[in-house]
Amino acid sequence: MLRQALxxxxxxxxxxxxxxxxxxxxxxxIENHAEEIKLSTLEKFVHALGKQLTNLDxxxxxxxxxxxxxxxxxxxxxxxxxxxxxxxxxxxxxxxLLAYLIRFDGVIPLEQRANIPAVLAFxxxxxxxxFHLFGVYRGMWRYTSLADxxxxxxxxxVAGFITLGGILLLNRxxxxxxxxxxxxxxxxxxxxxxxxx
Numbered sequence: 001m002l003r004q005a006l007x008x009x010x011x012x013x014x015x016x017x018x019x020x021x022x023x024x025x026x027x028x029x030i031e032n033h034a035e036e037i038k039l040s041t042l043e044k045f046v047h048a049l050g051k052q053l054t055n056l057d058x059x060x061x062x063x064x065x066x067x068x069x070x071x072x073x074x075x076x077x078x079x080x081x082x083x084x085x086x087x088x089x090x091x092x093x094x095x096x097l098l099a100y101l102i103r104f105d106g107v108i109p110l111e112q113r114a115n116i117p118a119v120l121a122f123x124x125x126x127x128x129x130x131f132h133l134f135g136v137y138r139g140m141w142r143y144t145s146l147a148d149x150x151x152x153x154x155x156x157x158v159a160g161f162i163t164l165g166g167i168l169l170l171n172r173x174x175x176x177x178x179x180x181x182x183x184x185x186x187x188x189x190x191x192x193x194x195x196x197x
Contacts, residue, residue: 011049019048025145081137088131091191092124099183115176119167126162127188130155136192144196152193160185 013027020041030041100108100116108116131137134155136148164181167173 016045016048020044029145084137085128087195088128088192089124091195092127092188093120095187095191096120096123096180096184098187099180102183103177103180111175112177112180119163119176122166123159123163123184127155127159130159130162131192134158144193148196149193152196153189156185156189156192159188 013024017024017027030045096116096119100112104112131152134151136151136155160181164178167176167181
């Protein structure tokens with residue numbers, strides 16, 4: 001209903017934002033995630049559009065889970081999602097390689113080079129899954145808010161702990177430099193957040 005009402009040429013996101021006393025980025029976020037809207041916000045939208053809220057239907061939680069799966073499936077079909085995911089992959093690889101270059105002053109020792117492919121495959125999969133779980137891929141990246149940056153930071157911290165924990169359990173960091181993973185976490189946050197700001 002919101003998208004249909006906003007598609008009319010007589011109302012824009014800026015106009016609607018002024019009517020309900022919010023920012024344009026909040027309108028865009030609500031348009032993209034209308035299933036997460038509060039009832040009070042919905043009432044403001046409806047009133048600002050000159051409409052009236054009459055009937056609300058309640059849905060079983062099991063059908064909500066199906067809708068979440070459908071939303072995820074539709075998200076994977078969007079071209080923008082694949083572009084952002086591809087750039088994120090490149091940035092994650094660059095962050096990890098740059099962490100090694102910084103740690104070893106531009107020359108990565110041969111014994112460390114052997115670690116990179118195995119760790120990088122694990123690191124990329126963990127980070128991408130966590131980015132998805134923390135909602136980094138929700139919404140439009142051009143409307144990144146402080147909450148989105150905090151989600152990126154949380155995902156980077158959790159990914160760092162999972163990676164460090166995994167390497168510690170597997171081989172007690174024999175042949176690995178711990179500072180590379182700290183640098184990787186910092187560079188990942190800077191690169192991923194910088195790309196979205």
